[in-house]
Amino acid sequence: MEPMVESTYLDKNIRFLRKRMNLSQEELACKIGLNRGNIASYENGSAEPKVCNLLRISRLFGVSICDLAQRDLSEGQAASRVNGHLVSDLQDQLKNPEQLEVIHSNAQRMLQMIEGLMTCSRIKLEQADNQIPQELRLIIVNFEELYRTARSLMDEHLSLLKSLNCKDSSTTK
Structure with a gap:
């Protein structure tokens, strides 16, 4: 019996957020202390980041690890979330x-x-x-x-x- 693996959005979200920040794979890798090959393998789904690297990625992009792995951040509202809060709500509070x-x-x-x-x-x-x-x-x-x-x-x-x-x-x- 195969173990049930929950589908994640990690590979797609890393690619989406990297492109949204106008970073190359090389630039992203440099910012979190990895090499371009690591980022390429994360984005194509052939490898998953270690927890410490996942934490660095989530901090750089300003999203929670849960959102990074379990939400499709390329879809409208989800892309405008920071640590579970809608950016528009935060902006309204600051005004x-x-x-x-x-x-x-x-x-x-x-x-x-x-x-x-x-x-x-x-x-x-x-x-x-x-x-x-x-x-x-x-x-x-x-x-x-x-x-x-x-x-x-x-x-x-x-x-x-x-x-x-x-x-x-x-x-x-």
Whole structure:
């Protein structure tokens, strides 16, 4: 008995999205760290990308992996989706000052939460003196890196909102 293989649109979507971005197979391959032959084999269906390459492709094209594999992106509405949202809906939200203000307010609350978590962590560390086990020190280093990454993302998010003419009070670092 043959296993049931779900039909996918992966090969067609890679070709469609590459052409829509006016990229050659060579250019696409270069952008995601592969060679032209890999892209050609993905597009003709003789090979499927490894998960890490599939993730790179989906990020480059701004679509989810699920959409890339399971939707025909060359058909009208599906082609205008980004991470499951219709681009027109996103554009409408960005034109709406009230919606932008809600997004900005949520971003400010998220930033306050991130800062609060870091403050709590620093207070706990000060209270612990030097009684911190080695395993916990590794967790602390990872948490601090996560904090810096989250803070950087929030700063970029707020900067983007500011560029969309959403009022932005200055953030503290």
